[in-house]
Amino acid sequence: MTTTDTKTNLARMIADNERAILASWVTAFASTDTRISTQEVESQARQLLQALGHATASGNVSDIRRSDYGDVRDLLAGFSRSRAIQGFSPTETATFVLSLKQALFEHIRQDRPEDIAANTWTLSQLVDQLGLFTIEMFQKTREELIARQREEIEELSTPVVKLWDGIVALPLIGALDSARTQVVMQNLLEAIVQTGAEIAILDITGVPTVDTLVAQHLLKTVSAARLMGADCIISGIRPQIAQTIVQLGVQLNVISKATLADAFALALQRTNRTVVRIKHNGNAKAPGVESSEMAT
Template sequence: MAALHGSTLEAIKTHQAQLLDEWISGLEASGATRNIKEQMLSQETREFLQLLIEGLQSDSGNNIAATGWDEARRFLEKLSASRAQLGHDSHQTVFFIFGLKGPLFGLLQAHYSNEPGRLAEQLWVMSELLDNMGMHTIRTYQRTREAVIKRQQEELLELSTPVVKLWDGVLALPLIGTLDSQRSQTVMESLLQRIVDTGSEIAIIDITGVPTVDTLVAQHLLKTVTAIRLMGADCIISGVRPQIAQTIVHLGLDLGTLTTKANLADALKLALSRLGVSLAERV
């Protein structure tokens, strides 16, 4: 197995300024520095090159899981997280590492110009090391992006299930889009919490914006209504369009326990009448 030669380390330490200049130029030319300030990029490249030198001096080899690479791993994990937050893709992120290959390999070629065997050996050692670091960076980036996407999905779910207070004791939840299992759970939790917070007696779930109602959607609605009733409140489903009514009949779904209305206005009138509120029509 090829090992790092002391002369390689000395060459890197001696030509740090040259490596940094060429590395930064390559990063800028590739577009990997988008939304990154020049001062920040300069700081990151200097810090990583120093950590690379320290790791090489620790004789930890190419195993970046070794103790000697602890600081370098932490740096790459922090870098991956920051790039994900900036909206960089995986290629832009990992090119921070791979962008060092060109300047470093050029330096080694000049340094070992008279030793082709040693040159090939050291190129392999450094290439394998940087590849391992790139893979670690990609794995960290993917975990961070997945966390960001999951958080954004949760935030969108919350925004897509707004619970509105229509009257004292009356809440409304307008649904838009498909009602799947995850969203149904969010709907139930949001609505139940608002019932507790406001002490409301009636909740209206408006499905005008739900494109289709199938067996699964109907089951979600029934579960939500059951949970609301267990909280001591009542529930009205509004927005039952003719197409949805026909679909429910064709599917043979039993929604007999649900109170339904064609639109939100009719549902509100029914809710107010149940609360003993009378509305006088304007003449």
């Protein structure tokens, strides 16, 4: 039997037995996954089966990456993408396509005995290719989702806080690498422009370790802020980190403070402000109760 005969027989088999193949396919898949409604499964299966029938009538059964299988690939890509977003596993996603084998094999048995082996092998290879393509699309979507989520987490983990007029703070949490440093730098520079900040405090209390590479990233951020007209103060340097920086021989060339409060106090001083404690008289406050106010 030639390849053309196999294509013709497969296309004819799908066209003549579409309803029966579809029912068997939906039943086989429904027994393995109950999270998807029968109506949705049937709709997706019908579209894919019809596209497969058109592709096998004019395309090469041995290579689903040919142009004839464009509609089939588009349907599988959309299906894989939706399953990845919904949180399905790769196995659950591929099972939808692989369960088509059983439905097709039931009709292959009706072929001539001399054709059964050839058609079975051809169909097995075809469905396996469809399954592998589905996994590839699923994995690609998952990687895109993970990359987007990582970017969102980096954005959320590098907020720039306006502490006072002309003073902003950037608390850093987690490790600093080249990609995250770029996000940190961009957020800080945008905040400096928007707020007209004169001083930016980089708080590294949440940074687990500071090595030569992390120090270089910090210095790049400081240099960029200075180019925008804002001076920088680094806070949150713990004793262990201070010892590490000294041992590495790293020259930060920037004023540092142990705590964010100390850095904020210095920033206030540099902007000609101070915090004073005053006593309230009258009914607003009980005698002896004090509060803080900002003096400029």
